[in-house]
């Protein structure tokens with residue numbers, strides 16, 4: 001009996017390094033790793049030792065025979081990954097091909113960083129305690145003698161792990177426990193509620209450290225740039241997500257769920273998160289870490305229908321297959337595909353078994369009549385997938401009344417009392433750092449901020465607002481590697497103040 005990897009996998013590849021028979025794929029060294037939505041265990045090779053399950057920070061790995069009803073399909077998903085590659089060209093047929101997942105070679109461990117034996121401990125400040133900042137801290141603490149100052153403007157550490165990941169994903173939130181080990185590390189000084197750029201200046205921080213790593217994420221929301229975006233009832237997913245996670249800067253009454261139909265604009269995993277929370281039975285959320293004010297509003301909620309508006313087709317939607325699968329297991333919630341364009345059904349029917357569109361094959365298709373009230377008798381709560389439709393206007397008077405869309409069948413209005421914009425997050429400029437307005441990221445070379453010495457970036461402020469928790473691990477590894485090379489090359493500006501002085505400064509300036 002093998003083990004299988006399930007929904008919450010965040011691709012951090014911790015399991016790969018502990019598997020004694022190297023049967024978890026793709027590995028970070030393989031071409032597929034950059035694009036895979038999750039890792040897979042080869043059931044034919046797994047020796048059932050359980051090491052991967054013990055190591056996984058988000059409880060994603062289980063013995064196949066203990067999978068719950070909602071997880072059972074993952075046994076097939078894991079196995080299918082290895083069947084699929086048998087049909088692909090083998091290395092000898094294609095000299096340039098990277099060996100596929102069935103090529104079970106053993107990779108010798110690589111220790112790419114060599115620090116001189118007399119290399120003194122560095123003092124590194126990390127701004128942001130989300131996954132990227134914590135992977136960078138972990139790398140520095142485990143592989144060097146560095147002292148690390150962790151700074152976060154919020155009163156609790158964790159970044160989006162604490163204030164972004166949905167409350168009904170407790171296993172994912174558990175990754176925060178893995179990072180929390182380092183908060184009390186003897187070489188760590190942590191300052192929460194300290195805003196760099198507000199309470200302390202970047203110059204003050206730099207003056208007390210050999211290097212500063214900015215891991216500040218992407219706090220703002222992307223804008224649609226269509227008429228009506230500012231209308232009451234048009235809300236950004238950044239607000240809704242922060243609201244149900246009790247973010248201290250979002251008011252308890254920031255979200256009003258008095259509309260029967262909500263149009264969620266966007267087809268990414270955040271769109272699926274907010275849609276799922278809005279239609280879930282609130283009692284299933286009661287024992288999660290959801291904010292009490294959000295639970296109370298969900299209990300009063302009038303929402304009966306959430307429309308997921310995607311400008312692309314079901315074959316190219318931005319969400320991951322595992323998050324889509326999770327929607328199918330929501331109790332008392334119907335899923336509908338709006339069949340308004342023949343290309344939608346055609347794409348679902350043509351999808352191969354591994355394609356995410358195939359997940360929708362057994363979902364009811366109907367041409368939705370938007371004039372029927374979502375609260376009509378006999379209807380359960382439902383999520384409607386409306387593909388191949390882009391928003392052109394958020395219509396209404398003082399309040400949102402409809403979202404006007406355009407697509408294959410021309411323009412049409414979807415009546416709704418709330419338009420929830422889940423079209424992505426966006427980085428905000430950092431004082432003194434070169435900012436690329438197009439991508440919303442700080443300019444850098446392999447993590448070193450362009451035109452600086454001793455200043456680095458990691459995570460979403462470096463790569464843009466994309467990728468799950470685990471994607472920040474390799475990103476942090478690159479940034480820390482660059483920082484250490486600079487240190488060895490002697491290009492870091494020496495600090496003028498010591499750690500005690502910074503500690504005193506931080507205590508004086510801390511806001512909360």
Ligand SMILES: Cc1cc2nc3c(=O)[nH]c(=O)nc-3n(C[C@H](O)[C@H](O)[C@H](O)COP(=O)(O)OP(=O)(O)OC[C@H]3O[C@@H](n4cnc5c(N)ncnc54)[C@H](O)[C@@H]3O)c2cc1C
Pocket residue numbers: 009010127128129130131132133151152153154157158159160161164165166169172194195196197215216217218219241270273425458459460461466467468469470472
């Ligand atoms: C709603 C949502 C749900 C998600 N759910 C999942 C999931 O289930 N599984 C998964 O794998 N991935 C998920 N992700 C993706 C994952 O959260 C990101 O990959 C990850 O959080 C990015 O890490 P980061 O450290 O770059 O940014 P963040 O996590 O945003 O951390 C940035 C930190 O910097 C701090 N900061 C910002 N500015 C300053 C300043 N001036 N001074 C001091 N501190 C500052 C912030 O307070 C914050 O703590 C989700 C993302 C979102 C948006």
Ligand SMILES: NC(=O)c1ccc[n+]([C@@H]2O[C@H](COP(=O)([O-])OP(=O)(O)OC[C@H]3O[C@@H](n4cnc5c(N)ncnc54)[C@H](OP(=O)(O)O)[C@@H]3O)[C@@H](O)[C@H]2O)c1
Pocket residue numbers: 223224265266267268269270271273310311312316317318319320323390391422423424425465466467468
């Ligand atoms: N459970 C999880 O694992 C989890 C949960 C939440 C988030 N995350 C991760 O966090 C990252 C961010 O997620 P996200 O959902 O914020 O971003 P995302 O994956 O980039 O999705 C953004 C969505 O908005 C759409 N969009 C963008 N601009 C638009 C416009 N002008 N009009 C209409 N639609 C528009 C995009 O459509 P196009 O695709 O057509 O551009 C896409 O569907 C992702 O990597 C995600 O996987 C993971």
Ligand code: SF4
Pocket residue numbers: 005008009010011012013014015016039055056057058059060061470
């Ligand atoms: S989250 Fe990490 S350790 Fe867990 S299964 Fe996925 S890649 Fe492996």
Ligand code: SF4
Pocket residue numbers: 003018019020021022023024041045046047048049050051052053
């Ligand atoms: S159970 Fe053991 S052998 Fe099987 S995938 Fe996990 S670590 Fe590898």
